[in-house]
Amino acid sequence: MQNDVSHLPYKLIFHKTHGDDCEYTTDEGILDLKAFGYKNRPKYVDVRDSVSTNLVTYSFNGCFAYSTKDACQNAAACITDEISKKDRLIARQEGRSFTHTQGVSTIIYTDGASIKVQVFLLCSTSESMKAQRADDNNYIIQIESKCACPGKCTYKSNGLTGGAVFIIILICIITTYLIISIIFLRFVKHEQGINLIPNRTLWLQIGADAMNGVRFTVSKVRGRDSYEKL
Template sequence: MTAQKNVVLLSCLLLVYLPNQLISVDPCVFDLHAKGIIDLTGVGHVDGTPAWKNVKPVKDDKHVYSYNPCRPFTLSTCENVAACQTFTTDEKLAYSLGTQNSLQWTVAPGKDLPTLHYTTGERTLVVSLHCLSSGGKNKLVVDGLNPTTKLYEMTLSSKCACWDGCKGGHSGNSNNGLSGGTIFIIILTMVAVIYFIAFISFNKFKRQANGMDILPHRTFWVSLPGYSLGGIKFIVHKITGKETNYTPVP
């Protein structure tokens, strides 16, 4: 009974844990079921260049800033970054303000829209979102370094910053959900894992099997490649008109 309980418990854990491992985090999409989806895929560039390059801050700080949602870009000494700070007097003096894989979406209490937090080393960039419900051109406002919080701040205004503003209506390679084929593969994988764990545990603890005998339906799986090869040969011979010596399974 202990072995059977362990199998049931492990199966339940797999049903909860495995799907979460197969779905990766997308820096382009934020899904809050209670409100909708914010999809920035159509806002950023996909060619390795920033959507906004060398933008001057509201208050001049002798720097310019570049930013690209979703996809990394390279500019000067900033390689594969989400945002870059560059000296106006020397573009070779550039510093990363965060990478795409460091992105964290957060929703502050009392605020309707999330903010994007990027980090790299001691620098942290906070990008606030502003919804352009009536449409209009995407816009980036750079505030630069906040002397109080020590955070770099920007505001991104876009229709895509609205809840469901660009859901399914953008051009890009982002998926807003799992396809039917992906769901089928997830289910098939879970069933296969549960099948093997359940039968291996049963053979091991109930039947006291050892070695290769603990594998479920071992004879079938060992014979399967031969049966498959024989079936392929039979089909090829039928198509080519060659004589077949196919023996049916009794």
């Protein structure tokens, strides 16, 4: 694996989390592990082992646990056998440890038993992931990303869609229109009861036209059905 950083002394420096379980404070800024993941699905998928004879692919997700099929449940990382197509969990999100030294962030994961996965995050303008099996119980993942540069990325959860924003704005406009109109009719025009409905005549006419349209459509459909029966 090029630019292999597995030799770095990853236990030299420990940094406590900042704010939440996935934000880590370093001497260069805050590294947000959420920037390396998606909710409910892995951000990095189908990454082949750097050793061509290792017929497996890797998936990895920062911060958020994900589940696929087979044994890959509540995972941080899984491998898939390219022959059998079966998944196997190699890392869980729980119990990970974080260090940052010599400009490299290192996260140590386990599967809750004997398997250990070392993830090295390298600050880079490009985006890539490499993975390699060192032995049956040890795996190395190397990710190059601008988000590996502390302080460069902040995770943003999915906001409202454009359609949702439009509906909210429309409801606010209609509500404001109704409130202002009712206040005007009540205190300026001194209307009461049903007369407080703004443009009542217009809305009644629209309702009547809609009902007439429905009746017309139904009559046409029924007339065609009767003709077809004949």
